[in-house]
Amino acid sequence: MNAPSNSDLSSSHCHHEGEIHCSCCSPLWKYLLPTIELEEGELSYVSYEGKVNKASPTALIFRTEQSIPIEQRQYSELGYIQTLEAGQDKTVEAVGVVDGKIVATGSYELVSKAIAGEAEERIVHSGQTLLPGLVEPHLHIIPTAAFNLLLDVGPFDGQELLTNVSPNNPYTVEYILNRLKSAAEENRGDSQWIMGRDVDPSLLVSEDKEFNATVLDAVSQTQPIFLMNASMHLAYVNSVGVKELKQHITSFDVSDDGILKESGQIIPVLQYITNQLFPDRRAKEMFRRRLDESVRKIFTQANERGVTYILDAGVAPKANDSDADTPSVSSSLPATPFGIADPITNQPAYLSWCASRDDCGVRISGSLAATSLKEFSQKIAGHYQPNAGNEEFNIAFIKLVADGSNQGLTGYQYTPYACDENYNRYDQLVDSSMSDLTSDDADPLAKQTNEGIFNYGYPLEFNALMNQAVNNGWPVMVHSNGDHSSTRTINAFRLAGLSKETSHLRRDRIEHASLLSDEHLAQMEELGISPSFLIGHVGYWGWVFQQTIFGTDKANLLDRCGSAVSKHNMKISLHSDNSVTPLGPLRFMEQAITRIMEGAPKTLPPQILNETECLTRFQALKSVTYDAAWQCHAEQWVGSLEAGKCADFVLLEQNPLTYTCEADGISAKGMRNIPVLETWKGGIKRYSTEDEIEQLVRQNPSLKVALKKTQSA
Numbered sequence: 237m238n239a240p241s242n243s244d245l246s247s248s249h250c251h252h253e254g255e256i257h258c259s260c261c262s263p264l265w266k267y268l269l270p271t272i273e274l275e276e277g278e279l280s281y282v283s284y285e286g287k288v289n290k291a292s293p294t295a296l297i298f299r300t301e302q303s304i305p306i307e308q309r310q311y312s313e314l315g316y317i318q319t320l321e322a323g324q325d326k327t328v329e330a331v332g333v334v335d336g337k338i339v340a341t342g343s344y345e346l347v348s349k350a351i352a353g354e355a356e357e358r359i360v361h362s363g364q365t366l367l368p369g370l371v372e373p374h375l376h377i378i379p380t381a382a383f384n385l386l387l388d389v390g391p392f393d394g395q396e397l398l399t400n401v402s403p404n405n406p407y408t409v410e411y412i413l414n415r416l417k418s419a420a421e422e423n424r425g426d427s428q429w430i431m432g433r434d435v436d437p438s439l440l441v442s443e444d445k446e447f448n449a450t451v452l453d454a455v456s457q458t459q460p461i462f463l464m465n466a467s468m469h470l471a472y473v474n475s476v477g478v479k480e481l482k483q484h485i486t487s488f489d490v491s492d493d494g495i496l497k498e499s500g501q502i503i504p505v506l507q508y509i510t511n512q513l514f515p516d517r518r519a520k521e522m523f524r525r526r527l528d529e530s531v532r533k534i535f536t537q538a539n540e541r542g543v544t545y546i547l548d549a550g551v552a553p554k555a556n557d558s559d560a561d562t563p564s565v566s567s568s569l570p571a572t573p574f575g576i577a578d579p580i581t582n583q584p585a586y587l588s589w590c591a592s593r594d595d596c597g598v599r600i601s602g603s604l605a606a607t608s609l610k611e612f613s614q615k616i617a618g619h620y621q622p623n624a625g626n627e628e629f630n631i632a633f634i635k636l637v638a639d640g641s642n643q644g645l646t647g648y649q650y651t652p653y654a655c656d657e658n659y660n661r662y663d664q665l666v667d668s669s670m671s672d673l674t675s676d677d678a679d680p681l682a683k684q685t686n687e688g689i690f691n692y693g694y695p696l697e698f699n700a701l702m703n704q705a706v707n708n709g710w711p712v713m714v715h716s717n718g719d720h721s722s723t724r725t726i727n728a729f730r731l732a733g734l735s736k737e738t739s740h741l742r743r744d745r746i747e748h749a750s751l752l753s754d755e756h757l758a759q760m761e762e763l764g765i766s767p768s769f770l771i772g773h774v775g776y777w778g779w780v781f782q783q784t785i786f787g788t789d790k791a792n793l794l795d796r797c798g799s800a801v802s803k804h805n806m807k808i809s810l811h812s813d814n815s816v817t818p819l820g821p822l823r824f825m826e827q828a829i830t831r832i833m834e835g836a837p838k839t840l841p842p843q844i845l846n847e848t849e850c851l852t853r854f855q856a857l858k859s860v861t862y863d864a865a866w867q868c869h870a871e872q873w874v875g876s877l878e879a880g881k882c883a884d885f886v887l888l889e890q891n892p893l894t895y896t897c898e899a900d901g902i903s904a905k906g907m908r909n910i911p912v913l914e915t916w917k918g919g920i921k922r923y924s925t926e927d928e929i930e931q932l933v934r935q936n937p938s939l940k941v942a943l944k945k946t947q948s949a
Contacts, residue, residue: 262468263552264499265382266580267506270514270523295355296919298366298885299330303344315360316891317341318367319877323862325854325893331366333883336918340879365891367857368876369544369884369917370821371864374747374768374811377548377587377600378579381530383433383464383815385523389415390434390466395818395908397776397834399441406441409451416455416463429460429477429509434815436466438643438659438780439835445658447472449494462509464502466816467644471496471505484508527579531590534814539597539915539923541820542886545865545874548587549713549747549813550635551602553615555581584620584631591629597915597922599882601625601868603633603713609701622710627873627882633713633745634705637691638698639721641816642750642785643777645686647717648724649751652684655784688718699728706732711742711869713768719751719793726759739764743867748773748813751793752800761804766867768809769795772817775827778845779835791845797828797859798849809864810856821860823908825892828856830904842900853893853904883919886912 300317301309319326319341332340332347332355340350348355360366391398391407399406412435419430437445452461452474460477473481473494481490487504496502514520538546579586584602591600604620606612616634623632640646645653655661662684692698705712712732716725725746734744746760749767760767773781774795782791800806810824828851836843844850851859865875873882889911897905915923 262379262499264464264468264502264506265379267503268382268385268510269527269580270510270520294334295351295353296333296883297330297344297347297351297355297357298333298360299344299347299357300360302329310359311361313362315362315364316366317360317877318365318857318891318893320368320858320862321876321878323858323876328877331877331885333919336883336920338877338879338881338883341877360887363890364913365888365893366877367542367886367888368861368865369874369886369915370542370860371809371868371870371875372538372543372546372812372814372819372821373809373864373868374549374770375534375546375814375819376550377531377534377546378527378583379550380815381527381534384530384533385526386431386433386464387415387419388434389432389463391436391439391776392818395820395823397439399838400834407436407439408441409443409445409447412463413451413454416452416461420456420459420461423459427459428513429462430456431509432461432463434466435463435472436643438777438785440659447495449473449475449478449492452477452494462505467641467646468502469498469640469644469646471502473505481505481508531579534819535590535596535598536923537819539917540912541822542888542912542915543598543819543821544884544886544915544917544922545599545601545868545870547601547603547632547868549603549633549715549811550605550637551583551587551631553604553611553619554584556614588625588629597917599627599870599874599884599917600629601870602629602631603635604631605635605637606701606705607637609697609704612701612704617704617708623869627870630869632711632869634710635713635715635747636698636701636705637715638725639688639690639716639718642688642717642773642781645785646688647750648688648690648721649718650720651687651790653686653688653785654684654787656684657686659780659784661784687720690721690724694724695728698724699731702728702732706734711744713745713747715747717748717750719753719756719790722746722749722752722756726756726763726765729763729765730759734763734765736762736764739766743869745867747811750795751790752796753793754799757796757799757804760800761806766806766808767800768811768864768867769797769828770813770817771795771797771810771824771827772812774831774845775823775834776817777835778831778833779843782833782845794845795828796846796849797851797855801851801855801859807863807866808859809867810859820908822888822892822910822912824860825851825853825856826904826907828859829853829907830902832902832905842902842905857892883916885914885916887914887916889913 298317300315301311302314317328317331319328328341330342330344330347331338332351334351340347389412393401405411416430416432423430435447437447447463452463452472455461455474457476460480461474462477463472465471473496475494478490478492478494485504485508488501496505514523587600587602590596604616606616620631623630625631639648645657702712714725716722729744744765746765746767748770750773778791778794781794782788797808800808810828812819831845831847831850833843833845862875865871874884892907892910895907895910896903899905911925913925914921
């Protein structure tokens with residue numbers, strides 16, 4: 237990728253040097269994996285011993301008791317089967333499944349006739365709701381799996397901000413240091429590195445947000461510490477670590493303050509640390525096994541939260557042998573029954589292998605990341621075809637990253653951010669005693685110049701890359717957060733020849749689409765571009781955007797879901813960008829319906845960010861099922877319960893369309909916590925609450941006593 241022009245490098249204090257990578261697409265995860273050198277023709281470990289087969293019943297019927305006389309019903313309350321057929325609010329009595337596909341929906345009588353034989357029956361009852369399997373249209377599988385192997389010091393507990401889980405122990409520097417101290421205590425006397433991830437200074441509560449060697453020295457003065465910022469633009473090392481790195485790193489001068497800036501400094505450090513942590517082949521291969529297990533945990537968590545279809549929004553195309561930026565690893569990892577698929581050098585093959593396994597509870601789609609014209613021409617054009625896959629694995633898009641992240645102060649803006657790199661508001665830094673200074677001198681905001689950064693040479697490289705993708709028949713999804721980035725992205729789509737007439741076939745998307753003006757939305761409607769919103773920007777970061785990073789007026793432009801759907805008739809989706817925010821479509825729905833800023837002080841009533849942009853419940857449900865499937869080019873397989881589609885379901889304890897919470901008078905609050913009772917893919921149950929409890933009891937028999945006491949109470 238060519239470096240942006242000087243005019244695009246808007247701020248030196250944010251350490252932007254050449255190309256940038258957003259936190260969700262950073263290549264740094266590759267350098268967590270230790271090098272494994274193999275002899276010619278040698279294969280490394282086989283990741284799994286065979287495949288787990290879960291036989292499905294030949295025929296299956298999910299039904300409610302609507303057709304049964306009241307006196308003959310088993311349950312006092314009916315359940316619901318919500319099909320979303322044709323994107324409509326439609327319920328039916330029954331759904332019939334044969335060999336993993338839906339054969340009929342409608343009345344119980346109609347479905348029974350369609351199956352024309354014996355079938356296992358399941359009653360949906362007591363307010364339970366059967367929905368199409370939920371869709372996660374934008375996450376990052378392998379990078380998330382790699383970073384999940386490090387110590388989590390991020391701001392989330394499950395799907396909640398830590399501040400919400402325990403107001404008396406909010407997300408603070410002390411919390412982060414205590415987490416690291418616990419890890420150091422477990423490794424007392426060990427000189428190995430302690431590695432943490434996802435520290436997010438923007439969400440720290442009421443304190444200095446700066447990290448450096450001095451701060452980390454409070455953890456340990458004998459063990460080296462490495463801590464990755466959630467933005468991936470910075471990392472931090474304690475003084476012990478600085479001393480060790482100075483002795484072994486020659487590619488740059490390690491700063492005494494322990495702050496590492498951008499990939500040019502972070503990558504050599506990660507390479508050094510991983511080679512120290514995994515000195516021999518056995519240790520390295522064990523780590524690769526852990527990566528494989530971490531990938532599977534993402535799929536398991538997706539099922540636990542009702543998800544059966546996911547789109548990886550940044551799959552690297554197969555690497556060339558000569559790629560200088562690829563770690564020196566064998567292209568033969570892991571060896572699988574389906575061929576050679578390495579999670580580093582051949583991500584499409586690896587993900588395809590994952591999806592093909594009988595025990596995989598999700599269907600996988602991907603978007604190939606194109607970081608330059610050269611990469612597109614050498615690794616994508618002629619090597620991959622758009623939407624040539626199947627219901628198990630499909631590559632649907634080309635992914636471009638236009639700018640950084642707004643919470644990381646790297647989203648590309650028309651006007652400067654209202655705070656410095658430590659999230660101090662410039663208008664609060666004025667010293668009233670400085671009366672002898674001119675108004676300009678006394679106003680730090682007037683001197684602020686950071687407008688973020690654009691990730692390509694503009695307009696030539698960015699527009700040319702967009703044109704190449706479109707001319708080769710590829711739908712395009714563009715990561716864009718800042719308002720200036722939105723303008724450049726829309727202009728590039730227009731110059732590539734898009735129009736509303738192309739929308740159904742292509743389904744081009746703007747990812748995150750964080751800051752959209754009325755003009756942006758009108759232009760997107762005109763060109764047939766749809767947004768996929770990272771709704772956590774409102775729920776998790778809304779308060780800091782409003783109070784610190786942007787101010788009220790600009791923060792009101794965040795995630796304009798309501799306008800996109802109601803005023804511009806767009807099909808939208810909601811996503812996690814995992815690991816940026818936690819997986820959980822019910823949480824997406826809640827945040828889009830309520831727009832509560834969860835980071836606001838608990839002494840205040842719930843703070844709503846621009847209530848006019850709230851979605852209705854059904855609009856939110858469509859955005860995680862029918863419309864999300866359409867955006868992913870997957871509506872022929874998933875997204876609604878219709879004959880011919882895959883038998884992918886989620887069974888919820890309550891209906892999100894009727895769920896009610898009395899707290900604070902906001903009825904949708906807490907929707908993320910509706911229990912997922914079961915998740916089915918292809919007519920096979922992949923997750924159930926009952927199975928999970930049974931497994932826990934088997935692992936810990938003492939729980940059985942506790943459960944008996946609870947049931948008898």
